Amino acid sequence: MEKNILFAQSGGPTQVINASCYGIIKEARKYDMKIYAARYGVEGILNENIIEITDIDDGSLEILRFSPSAAFGSCRHKLKEDEFEKVLDLFLKYNIGYFLYIGGNDSMDTANRFSEYVAKNGYDIKVIGIPKTIDNDLLNTHFCPGYGSAAKYIATSVREMDFDANVYEKNIITIVEVMGRDSGFLAAASALARDELVESPHLIYLPEIPFDEEEFLQEVSDVYQERGKVLIAASEGLKDEQGNYIFLREKKADKFGNIQMGGVGKYLESIVKENIADRVKTIEFSVLQRCAAHILSKTDNDVAAMVGSAGVRYALEGCNDVMVSIMKNNDSFSTSTTPLKDVALEVKTFPREWIDEKNRWVTKEAIDYITPLIQGEVKPIFKDGLPKYLRFI
Amino acid sequence: MEKNILFAQSGGPTQVINASCYGIIKEARKYDMKIYAARYGVEGILNENIIEITDIDDGSLEILRFSPSAAFGSCRHKLKEDEFEKVLDLFLKYNIGYFLYIGGNDSMDTANRFSEYVAKNGYDIKVIGIPKTIDNDLLNTHFCPGYGSAAKYIATSVREMDFDANVYEKNIITIVEVMGRDSGFLAAASALARDELVESPHLIYLPEIPFDEEEFLQEVSDVYQERGKVLIAASEGLKDEQGNYIFLREKKADKFGNIQMGGVGKYLESIVKENIADRVKTIEFSVLQRCAAHILSKTDNDVAAMVGSAGVRYALEGCNDVMVSIMKNNDSFSTSTTPLKDVALEVKTFPREWIDEKNRWVTKEAIDYITPLIQGEVKPIFKDGLPKYLRFI
Numbered sequence A, B: 001m002e003k004n005i006l007f008a009q010s011g012g013p014t015q016v017i018n019a020s021c022y023g024i025i026k027e028a029r030k031y032d033m034k035i036y037a038a039r040y041g042v043e044g045i046l047n048e049n050i051i052e053i054t055d056i057d058d059g060s061l062e063i064l065r066f067s068p069s070a071a072f073g074s075c076r077h078k079l080k081e082d083e084f085e086k087v088l089d090l091f092l093k094y095n096i097g098y099f100l101y102i103g104g105n106d107s108m109d110t111a112n113r114f115s116e117y118v119a120k121n122g123y124d125i126k127v128i129g130i131p132k133t134i135d136n137d138l139l140n141t142h143f144c145p146g147y148g149s150a151a152k153y154i155a156t157s158v159r160e161m162d163f164d165a166n167v168y169e170k171n172i173i174t175i176v177e178v179m180g181r182d183s184g185f186l187a188a189a190s191a192l193a194r195d196e197l198v199e200s201p202h203l204i205y206l207p208e209i210p211f212d213e214e215e216f217l218q219e220v221s222d223v224y225q226e227r228g229k230v231l232i233a234a235s236e237g238l239k240d241e242q243g244n245y246i247f248l249r250e251k252k253a254d255k256f257g258n259i260q261m262g263g264v265g266k267y268l269e270s271i272v273k274e275n276i277a278d279r280v281k282t283i284e285f286s287v288l289q290r291c292a293a294h295i296l297s298k299t300d301n302d303v304a305a306m307v308g309s310a311g312v313r314y315a316l317e318g319c320n321d322v323m324v325s326i327m328k329n330n331d332s333f334s335t336s337t338t339p340l341k342d343v344a345l346e347v348k349t350f351p352r353e354w355i356d357e358k359n360r361w362v363t364k365e366a367i368d369y370i371t372p373l374i375q376g377e378v379k380p381i382f383k384d385g386l387p388k389y390l391r392f393i
Helices: A017-028 A042-046 A058-065 A081-093 A105-120 A147-165 A185-193 A213-227 A264-275 A298-316 A364-374 B017-028 B042-046 B058-065 B081-093 B105-120 B147-165 B185-193 B213-227 B264-275 B298-316 B364-374
Strands: A004-009 A035-038 A050-052 A096-103 A126-131 A172-178 A203-205 A229-235 A280-284 A322-329 A332-339 B004-009 B035-038 B050-052 B096-103 B126-131 B172-178 B203-205 B229-235 B280-284 B322-329 B332-339
Touching: A004 A017, A004 A042, A017 A035, A017 A058, A017 A096, A017 A298, A035 A042, A042 A081, A081 A096, A081 A105, A096 A105, A096 A298, A105 A126, A126 A298, A147 A172, A147 A185, A147 A229, A147 A298, A147 A364, A172 A185, A172 A264, A185 A203, A185 A229, A185 A364, A203 A213, A213 A229, A213 A264, A229 A264, A264 A280, A280 B280, A298 A322, A298 A332, A298 A364, B004 B017, B004 B042, B017 B035, B017 B058, B017 B096, B017 B298, B035 B042, B042 B081, B081 B096, B081 B105, B096 B105, B096 B298, B105 B126, B126 B298, B147 B172, B147 B185, B147 B229, B147 B298, B147 B364, B172 B185, B172 B264, B185 B203, B185 B229, B185 B364, B203 B213, B213 B229, B213 B264, B229 B264, B264 B280, B298 B322, B298 B332, B298 B364
Parallel strands: A004 A035, A004 A096, A096 A126, A126 A322, A172 A229, A172 A280, A203 A229, B004 B035, B004 B096, B096 B126, B126 B322, B172 B229, B172 B280, B203 B229
Antiparallel strands: A035 A050, A322 A332, B035 B050, B322 B332
């Protein structure tokens, strides 16, 4: 009897993580095997919260492909050594020969350690990692599916906000807080908003560059004096020289005696209001940047599906303990593999050489890297004026 | 010589205010007249910041139609009596016979008073108001262009956030702050997010219903106990029994000693954290709900263009001192006129009979009213993966 395949989703959701499931299902269906999905990542494996998805109808499969968030649920559970036996038991019970784990660097670590455990115990289960993260911080892959769509959302929204900010003659400072705790790829994507008409963002603050409050105020003040309108894109993960997150700083009371709370955006708002101008607007994209599937990148979605399908093929070809990685060849993308242990727990930061000398803008190389990832639009299925999405939890 | 036409945009921008300019230009071009636009609303008239737009090329006109925000700029300037003479002088200089003012109830008041001034001084200038506001709070019109697209953005985003909130098994309370200082139409639009899968929003707080903190905490707690996940849509304009905005309330320190600042959302977050649960996320749609042209409603855009064109025709037919109003006839929309003084400064609130008896949901009548306004999608022109927009300021 052919062995069966199981996949699970892990970590923060993206606009295209379900496209990888679509790719897995499409490919695995070509073979005589059952396709299982664990609900809520490895937690579903530990709790035997497993569904069989082999016979999903084509219509649902298409909707799944363009649905945001993890349609089978996710978790942030890092599998401990003493849980491996339980996982293995379930795999044997369902006759699982291939396990595909869609996630980021923590998930790749879990997959790597489990794979080693399986081998040590003499079983033959192929474990493959499928890359996914809007942060784009996995090593050994050209990019991570999820990043392209988040980048498209961020650049589109910043451009639209530039139009809003320019409506009145009055001056205004807008602060946009973008995700990315350790890596500046998302904040850098805001740079794409600029075109012949759009000057926003004027300043980009990346977590790779230590944050200096005095410098920040001087830079904002300079643009404000010159242009009257300033749009600042700030990564949630800004840290000072000592590596302390600035959003954890003791907050200052504003002139009304109120003390700000919140993330980087609100913190920057408080110091800008205190030192530069009163008219400040802060917008946190929050979860919108990872769930706005109505503006996903077709390229990102296509590649997410591709890595899912490739994962199945690699597993059937006998690959094990590897992550599917993405390569760029001129205008197209292809896949390869990289050992899980080389990417597990590692963080790729935004390249220093892609940050301009003044530290507040990105180079042409960076723009040329991000631009292909946001290409193409897909309209989800709309019903009664709203996008129709699917989930299995 | 045929007299010329001048239009101006006023108040807060919308996703479709430029579609009304498109309608005006398309219609006025059929006649032998010059088409002028004032920059930054009446401020542009006072400063002679006027551009002629008669010969705009068709390609730009199409992009204009789908561009967000006021492409000719806006203002919140309420014309004073002693400024009318200056306005009239400019109108005479440019031989303006028709003035179309696109705006909300303040703008309709300005237009009304100016129209009366013109008549009193024996001049023949037709003054027409073109309705526009995402708040949907103008009287004597089935709806206000701008509302349909903001409603579509809000319902789409709430639905997508529901998918995000359900990814983990962990409980979470999400608070969404929606615009609408005096009128609950925007908050009510969140109700459309619900479908067979989506339970969000669980509770809607409208400015028409006095806010009671104890009641609020009880309601949130009830849903939280029952479902574990709660999504609350709250209007920025929530007021207590005495009519005081609750976002102006003295803020309470959280358990870390920090004091919240911000709008309604952050205030509600602070009391929920203090009384119900720690895992709370607040999202303010802020300007995104009025500038996200990439998800505008085709119906809304079509009607915005229609009221612009109709305004030109009404003016040429001799109508004066009226606002173009929208009527709904079965599945289509048509226009009529209503005296400016009947709509000036008046606010339409969300109908009491459309709020369910428990005050936290809207009736089927409300859903049936909003649904037709969000129908249809238009993809803007995309270039390099991002929407391409236009402005003339």
